[in-house]
Structures are given as C-alpha cells and as structure tokens.
Amino acid sequence: MANSSTVVLQEELTCCICHDYFNKPKSLPCMHTFCAECLEKAISLAIKPHPEDEQQTACNPAPPSSQVLCPTCREPAQLPDGGVSKLKTNYAIANLVEAIVRYCQTCTEGEIACNHCTDCKAYLCEFCSKYHTRSVEYKGHTLIPQPITAPPTPTSSLASINPQPSFEMCEEHSDPLRMYCSKCMEIICTICQSISHANCSGCIKYINKELISSEKESLKTDLESLTSNSGDMGQHCEGLAKIIKEIEEKKNGILKRVQRASATFTERVEKSTSDLVTTVTSIYDEKSSPLKDELKRSQTIRERAEEIIKADLEPLQSIKKLIETKKEAQKLLGDCSKALEYKIDPAIPHVEFQSSKLLNDPDLNVGHLKEDIESYVAIQPPSTVHQNERQSLILQAMGKNGSNITYGGAAIHPQITHAHEPSTLLPYEVVDKTCGKYEIKFMPTCHTPLSVNLAPVYDIILPVTRDYTPLVPLPSSFELTSAPYGVTYLPNNQLAVTLQEKKVVLLDASTGEKKGEVYSNFVRPYLMAVDRESLWITDREAHNIHCYSLSNHQKIVHFGTRGNQLGQFLHPRGIAIHPLNGNLYISDMKNNRIQVLKQENGSLVPLTSFGREGRGECEFDQPAGLIFNHENKLVVCDDRNGRLQVLTDEGQYVTSYGVTLGQKGVLCSPIGISQDPHGRYAVGEFGSHLVTVLDTEGKVLSCTRSLGRDVGSLLHPRGVAIDMSSNIYVADYGNRRIVKM
Structure with missing residues (x-):
C-alpha cells in the first residue's frame, strides 16, 4: 500500500482536468499547470465563467476569444501568439513525471507500465505483461512490479469541475467501454481494440x-x-x-x-x-x-x-x-x-372446372352392367411415341363413384387419328386384360401428334417423338423477296419472318402463302419472341426493340436507345420471354451482356444486366439468339465463342454445350435457336451453313449436310423455329428463303 508521501506526490503530478499524469505540462500566468491537450480542449469548448461570476457581468465580463479561464481559480489568462503551444512549459513537473512514471513500451495505447522486465529491460502495462509471460519468445523473463501504477482517484472539489464520463464495463474483459468502432458499430474497451478489432484502427474513436x-x-x-x-x-x-x-x-x-x-x-x-x-x-x-x-x-x-x-x-x-x-x-x-426487390407475379392460376359427362355409347356392350361405367383413365400411356413403331395404351374402366371396375367384357371402339389428317383412322387392336383393363395397340405413320378418342368419355393427345436422323430439308421451301434474318412460329399456324427489306411478313406455315406485311418501319429487324398476345422484335441497327399486337397488328411498345447504360443497347440481337414472370431478356451484342426488362403498365422498365466480354462463365463474345428451355433456364447462343451457355434467370452459370469452358467451341457462329416439344434444341450455324440438333444434355443428334443454293441446301442460316409437330423452319439468309425440315 502506498504511503502518504507517495499519494501527495501522485496528486501533485496529476492534471485536474483529465485526472491523469501531466502530459506536456503548460503553466498559466496564475501558476496553475495543466496538460497542453486539456487546455486546447478547454479553448475549443469555449469555457465560460462560473455562474457566480456571471452574476457580476459588469465587474467581471466574459473573457475575449484569445483568453482562457483557469480551470482552478477562474482567473482570465491572455494566450500568447501561437496559442497553448507557446505557453511556458513546467519542466519541473515534466521531469518528475518522467522520473517516476513509466509508460508501456510495447503497445500504442499510452498505458502506464505496471511491470519492468529485467531481461529485455522493457516497461509493460498490465495487458502486455500477460502477453509477455505467455509468449514462447519471452518465456522465463522476470517481471518486477513498478511502485507507481496509476494516478490517484480525485478527492478534491476540482474533480467536479470537469468530471470523467462514466463508462459501463466490458463483460468479457472487465475494462471500461470507452471507445466506439464505427466500422463494426460496437462500443469496446482497450482490450477489445487490440484483439477483436485489431483491423479497425482507422474506425475507432474515444467516446465524447x-x-x-x-x-x-x-x-x-x-x-x-x-x-x-x-x-x-x-x-x-x-x-x-x-x-x-x-x-x-x-x-x-x-x-x-x-x-x-x-x-x-x-x-x-x-x-x-x-x-x-x-x-x-x-x-x-x-x-x-x-x-x-x-x-x-x-x-x-x-x-x-x-x-x-x-x-x-x-x-x-x-x-x-x-x-x-x-x-x-x-x-x-x-x-x-x-x-x-420482391417480385410480385400478377399472374393468377386458372383452374378450368367442368362437371363430368355421363357415358352414352350404344356400342358399349357390357350387358346389364354398362350403366356402371363412368369413364376410362389412361393408367399406362407411352412415355414417347415413335413413328413406324408399334405402340400400346393401357386403359382402366372407372365406375360412377370413382372406383375401378374389376370386370371386363366391354367392346371398345377408339378413333385414332393424326392431327394433320383427322379424317384418316389408324388401324388398332384392343386386348381385354381383365379386371377392367384394356390395351389398345396401334402404329403411328408420321411424326405429327396423335388423338385417341373414346367419345364422349375419353380424349387424349399423344405427342410423337420425331427422329431427326437424318436431318434433311424438305423439297418445298418458301421463296422470299429479300434475305431473312429471323423466323418464329405463331399460335395460328403462321410464321413471322424478319427481312432485309426492313419489314416483317407473315406466311402460312403449311403452304408458305404470304398473309401480309403488317410490321414495317424498321432499320434492321432481327430476331423475335412471341407470347400469347404479342410479337417482340429486336431492331439491330436502330438499337431498340418493338412490340406488336398479334390481333390488330398495332405497335404497343417501342423501347431503347444507343449506348452502354442500363436500358440502352448496342446492336441487340436475340430476345426471350420468361415463362413465369414475363420479363424480357435481350442479348446486347456489342456490349456483350444480357439485359433484363420488366413489363409494367404497357411500358418497359430496366431491371438488371449480366455478362461481360470473355470466354469464361457468363462471359460472351457477341451473344445472339436466346430462349428459355423447359426447365426455365436461359440458353444463349454465344456467337464468336462457338457455344451455347445455359444460365439461370439471374445470370448464374449452369453449363455450356458444344465447348470446353475457356476454349473455342465446336459450333460455328450459332445465331438462332429453338426447342421442340421434347426439349431438343435446333441451332442455326451461320458460319458453317448448318442446322444442328442437340438433345436436352447438349449432345449432337443430327445436322444438315449440304451447302449451296440448290433445293435442300443452306447458305448462312440464321434464325430457326419449331412447331408443335417438331417441324423445323430455317431462315436461309444466303438463299432468300425459309426452308422447312
């Protein structure tokens, strides 16, 4: 325990403002001494006279700005030119503090040393002493406690002049929480600063x-x-x-x-x-x-x-x-x-409800029990149907109360037809499998969808899987007056074709008969996308996109200008419509990115963009056509990289087709892309004069073989489209025609 003389000495060496040992002690003319920094703060806070002195303003007016009131006796003191730094230094006190007070030599906090190492001759604070004794490097060093460790607790009335702020204690280190880290937004102690906030040095301030x-x-x-x-x-x-x-x-x-x-x-x-x-x-x-x-x-x-x-x-x-x-x-x-940012999908699900129809077929021969049969249900439809291959369909007879009929004996007479020839019935065979089950055997003759009708209780559509091997253009092609860029299939069995003549024409998908030139005033209409009511078209050289109504052919939307900002384009090429939320995805060719636009109240609002130039993940070299596949993934024709990239609707990379990532792809300048009802892709390769068909995993199934201008050949194909019967339509740019495959 310190004796009375030590306590007196500590009080004499303690600043009455900060209650710490003097640091650069400066004396006022009244001979009272304070830390230089404490006086600077007193001046910056514009210390005023004591309330008792303010009552005598006539005799004791407020000091001018060049004066400071002594915190002890309140006597005004004139500051010399240069401020506090030019006041006289109290060297006697400074020398005493230096002689008896030692500060830690290993940390930057200016803490008073409480120990002295006899081996490395260093003075250490309490925290650094703990580290010193635990460190392998300093293991075995001897620490000697220092006699004076901290300034005394103020006991005089001077403490009330400028009391220290009260701080809560750190629960982890039992140290005052006197600092604030603005980076982490936490109130911390000095130990927290050196441990958990060691990298926040520029963000830590003392609380005041x-x-x-x-x-x-x-x-x-x-x-x-x-x-x-x-x-x-x-x-x-x-x-x-x-x-x-x-x-x-x-x-x-x-x-x-x-x-x-x-x-x-x-x-x-x-x-x-x-x-x-x-x-x-x-x-x-x-x-x-x-x-x-x-x-x-x-x-x-x-x-x-x-x-x-x-x-x-x-x-x-x-x-x-x-x-x-x-x-x-x-x-x-x-x-x-x-x-x-939460996207509200305004689409409301639609459930079509119709009451069941009673079976009324005089040809149904089940004796006195025929009125018990309500319908037939396909319990084993074929997963895929191939032309010229024998197929079978298993039906289960159902009762009026929804239960299975467990007896046979019905004479079933189905009507099986191809969609394009509804009047031609296909031969069939019905096998009674007992227990109310019946097998219908038949053989498709072409690749168009089949209708199996057990009117009025049963009607089923079976899509037929087309075999694309070999992929050969049909002899019939649709000649045009100008070179086509893009082609898309419309719901009314028509084709929309963009032409070099700066217009879009409509053709009958079966005959090629021209239905009209309903969309014009373009600079270079390129690729298209269609939804239930609208046709969207990119104008590559005008750097914008257009939307037209399919019902009255009137323009609905015109959007975009030249540039590289969001909502601007530099030669847009492909366009796709998200099947769930209706957002538009546009391939911005020269900006090497995909832009996303939202349809809102008859206008378009830019949402985001993704992609940059390169050969890596989600990097492009002049992106072209794009579609959403059956899994709602975005498939992009990466033109100069010779590949197809598969991405999420947020631009996250999934996979690539036709290439090893980071290398040149095997596809030669893919421009147009479409997908058939079974998920297979048809790609128009402008550079190799080919149309290539890939399966759902990106494996090549087939491709065209001939190059030239004769019937069945292609020259620089661009856009492609596929109808519900898996027929492929190709914009044969070099031959100025649409080729059907």
Missing part, C-alpha cells in the same frame, strides 16, 4: 460529446431515408394485399362452382369433391401463401420503421442506446430494400 452529437446526426439521416422508404413500403404492401385479395376471390369463386356441381352430382362425385377442393385450394394457396408471408413481413418492417421515425431523439443521450437505435434503423433500411 462530439462523437455522440455526430452519431445522432447520422441517425437522423438514416431515419429520413427510412421515412422515404416507409412510403414505398406502403405501396408495396398495398400491391401484395391487392393480389392476395384477387387470388382469394378467384379461389372462392372456383370453390363455389365446385360446391354447386357437387350438390348436383352428389352420388357420383362425393369422393372426387374432396379431391377437387384440396387441389384447387393447394393451387391457389401455393400462389398466395408466399405473398401472405411477404405481406406480413413487410407490414412488420413498416410498423417498426414508423415507430422509430416517430421516436424522440432528444432522450437518446446514452451512446449505447443511440448505437442500438442506429443499428436497428440500418437493419430496417436493408429489410426495406430486400422487400421492395
């Missing part, structure tokens, strides 16, 4: 009034931004609530129809009613459930944001509460941003 004021202003800025986002969140919540309401109304309407039909056919559909309700409910709840969750989360964010916005900031004097409020405000800002 200036810091609290600065953080309060920063919090006000965050709350202003939160106020702005709160309004957007209100619109976001209204949009969610509206679509949920429409979904619920649609669901309730369908359920009412189901219940009315159930009341009419109670005996026959009692079992199926429950299944229908479950199915309809699951379909619409699957759509509305995530929207409800998003609405609930968004409302919670908005309510909490409004609570913080309306809160009074004046009571927030505690740095801990202030930082906690700031953290929550910034977290809410992040939550608001994520919520506003």
Whole structure:
C-alpha cells in the first residue's frame, strides 16, 4: 500500500482536468499547470465563467476569444501568439513525471507500465505483461512490479469541475467501454481494440460529446431515408394485399362452382369433391401463401420503421442506446430494400372446372352392367411415341363413384387419328386384360401428334417423338423477296419472318402463302419472341426493340436507345420471354451482356444486366439468339465463342454445350435457336451453313449436310423455329428463303 508521501506526490503530478499524469505540462500566468491537450480542449469548448461570476457581468465580463479561464481559480489568462503551444512549459513537473512514471513500451495505447522486465529491460502495462509471460519468445523473463501504477482517484472539489464520463464495463474483459468502432458499430474497451478489432484502427474513436452529437446526426439521416422508404413500403404492401385479395376471390369463386356441381352430382362425385377442393385450394394457396408471408413481413418492417421515425431523439443521450437505435434503423433500411426487390407475379392460376359427362355409347356392350361405367383413365400411356413403331395404351374402366371396375367384357371402339389428317383412322387392336383393363395397340405413320378418342368419355393427345436422323430439308421451301434474318412460329399456324427489306411478313406455315406485311418501319429487324398476345422484335441497327399486337397488328411498345447504360443497347440481337414472370431478356451484342426488362403498365422498365466480354462463365463474345428451355433456364447462343451457355434467370452459370469452358467451341457462329416439344434444341450455324440438333444434355443428334443454293441446301442460316409437330423452319439468309425440315 502506498504511503502518504507517495499519494501527495501522485496528486501533485496529476492534471485536474483529465485526472491523469501531466502530459506536456503548460503553466498559466496564475501558476496553475495543466496538460497542453486539456487546455486546447478547454479553448475549443469555449469555457465560460462560473455562474457566480456571471452574476457580476459588469465587474467581471466574459473573457475575449484569445483568453482562457483557469480551470482552478477562474482567473482570465491572455494566450500568447501561437496559442497553448507557446505557453511556458513546467519542466519541473515534466521531469518528475518522467522520473517516476513509466509508460508501456510495447503497445500504442499510452498505458502506464505496471511491470519492468529485467531481461529485455522493457516497461509493460498490465495487458502486455500477460502477453509477455505467455509468449514462447519471452518465456522465463522476470517481471518486477513498478511502485507507481496509476494516478490517484480525485478527492478534491476540482474533480467536479470537469468530471470523467462514466463508462459501463466490458463483460468479457472487465475494462471500461470507452471507445466506439464505427466500422463494426460496437462500443469496446482497450482490450477489445487490440484483439477483436485489431483491423479497425482507422474506425475507432474515444467516446465524447462530439462523437455522440455526430452519431445522432447520422441517425437522423438514416431515419429520413427510412421515412422515404416507409412510403414505398406502403405501396408495396398495398400491391401484395391487392393480389392476395384477387387470388382469394378467384379461389372462392372456383370453390363455389365446385360446391354447386357437387350438390348436383352428389352420388357420383362425393369422393372426387374432396379431391377437387384440396387441389384447387393447394393451387391457389401455393400462389398466395408466399405473398401472405411477404405481406406480413413487410407490414412488420413498416410498423417498426414508423415507430422509430416517430421516436424522440432528444432522450437518446446514452451512446449505447443511440448505437442500438442506429443499428436497428440500418437493419430496417436493408429489410426495406430486400422487400421492395420482391417480385410480385400478377399472374393468377386458372383452374378450368367442368362437371363430368355421363357415358352414352350404344356400342358399349357390357350387358346389364354398362350403366356402371363412368369413364376410362389412361393408367399406362407411352412415355414417347415413335413413328413406324408399334405402340400400346393401357386403359382402366372407372365406375360412377370413382372406383375401378374389376370386370371386363366391354367392346371398345377408339378413333385414332393424326392431327394433320383427322379424317384418316389408324388401324388398332384392343386386348381385354381383365379386371377392367384394356390395351389398345396401334402404329403411328408420321411424326405429327396423335388423338385417341373414346367419345364422349375419353380424349387424349399423344405427342410423337420425331427422329431427326437424318436431318434433311424438305423439297418445298418458301421463296422470299429479300434475305431473312429471323423466323418464329405463331399460335395460328403462321410464321413471322424478319427481312432485309426492313419489314416483317407473315406466311402460312403449311403452304408458305404470304398473309401480309403488317410490321414495317424498321432499320434492321432481327430476331423475335412471341407470347400469347404479342410479337417482340429486336431492331439491330436502330438499337431498340418493338412490340406488336398479334390481333390488330398495332405497335404497343417501342423501347431503347444507343449506348452502354442500363436500358440502352448496342446492336441487340436475340430476345426471350420468361415463362413465369414475363420479363424480357435481350442479348446486347456489342456490349456483350444480357439485359433484363420488366413489363409494367404497357411500358418497359430496366431491371438488371449480366455478362461481360470473355470466354469464361457468363462471359460472351457477341451473344445472339436466346430462349428459355423447359426447365426455365436461359440458353444463349454465344456467337464468336462457338457455344451455347445455359444460365439461370439471374445470370448464374449452369453449363455450356458444344465447348470446353475457356476454349473455342465446336459450333460455328450459332445465331438462332429453338426447342421442340421434347426439349431438343435446333441451332442455326451461320458460319458453317448448318442446322444442328442437340438433345436436352447438349449432345449432337443430327445436322444438315449440304451447302449451296440448290433445293435442300443452306447458305448462312440464321434464325430457326419449331412447331408443335417438331417441324423445323430455317431462315436461309444466303438463299432468300425459309426452308422447312
């Protein structure tokens, strides 16, 4: 325990402002001594006279700005030119502090040394002493405690003049939390600074009034931004609530129809009613459930944001509460941003409900039990149907109450036809498999879809898998007046063709007969995409895209300018429509990227873009045609890289076809791409004069063989299209025609 003389000496060497040993002691004319930094702070804070002195303003006026009041006796002192640094240094006190007070020589915190190492002659603070004794390098060194370790606790009334702020203690290190890390937004102690915040040196400040004021202003800025986002969140919540309401109304309407039909056919559909309700409910709840969750989360964010916005900031004097409020405000800002990015799909599922029809077929010969049969169900349809191969279809007779009929004996007379020849019936054979099961055997004669009809109770469409080996152009081709760039198949069995003559023409897909020139005023119309109601066309040289109505052929949208910013293009080529949300994906050729646009209220809004020049993942060299495949993945023709890239709708790389990543591909300048009903790709290779067919895994199945201008040859093919019968249509650019395969 220190004796009384040591305590007195410590008090004499302690600054009454900071309550620490003097650092660069400066004396005022009144002979009171203070740290140079403490006097600087006193001047910056514009210390005023004591309230008792202010009552005598006539006799004791406030000192001018070049003066400072002594914190001890309050006597005004004139500062010399140059400020505090030009005051006289109290060398006697400075020498005493230097003689008896040792500071740690291994850390940068300026802590007072509490130990002295007799081996390496270093003075160490308490923290560094622990490290010194545990280090392998200094193992075995002897530490001697220092006699003077810290300044005394102030006991005089001077402590009340400028008391130290009170700090909470660190739960982990039991050290005062006197610092704030702005990078991590945490209040820390000196030990935290040296351990868990060692890389935050430029972001750590001591806690004082200036810091609290600065953080309060920063919090006000965050709350202003939160106020702005709160309004957007209100619109976001209204949009969610509206679509949920429409979904619920649609669901309730369908359920009412189901219940009315159930009341009419109670005996026959009692079992199926429950299944229908479950199915309809699951379909619409699957759509509305995530929207409800998003609405609930968004409302919670908005309510909490409004609570913080309306809160009074004046009571927030505690740095801990202030930082906690700031953290929550910034977290809410992040939550608001994520919520506003949530894509609301306005499409509402449609369930077509029709009551069952009773079987009324006089040819059905099952004796007195024929009225028990309600329908037939395909329990084993063929997974793929090939032309000129014997096929079979297994049917199960069903009773009126939904149960299987377990006896045979019915005379079934199906009508099997090809879609393009509905009047020509195919031969068949029916085998009674007993237990109410029947096998229909037949043989398709071509690759168009089949219709198997057991009118009025059974009607099934079987897509026939076409064999593309060999891939040979048909003798009939559709001659054009100008070279074609792109071709696409329309729902009404027509072809839309973009021409070098700066227009788009419509052709009959079966005969090639011209149906009109309904779209014009282009610079260079290139590739196209079609949805239920519209035809989208890229104009490569005008650097924009167009949308026309399929019903009245009127222009709906015109979008884009030349440039490299979002919403601008540099020679756009391909265009694809997302099958779920309707967003447009455009291949921006010279910018080597894919741009994503959102359809909103009859206009287009740029969302994002991805890709850059190169041969790596999601890198392009003049991207061309693109489509969404059956798995809703984006497939892009990477022209100069000679490959197809498969990406997610967010631009994440999945795989590549026709190439080893980072190398030149085997496809020669792929421009156009389409996909048949079975997921196989047809690609137009401009450089090799080929059309190549690949399977769903990217394996080459077949390709054309001839190059030239004669019938059955191709010259620089570009766009390709495929109809429901797997016929391939090729824009034969060099021969000015559409070739059908």
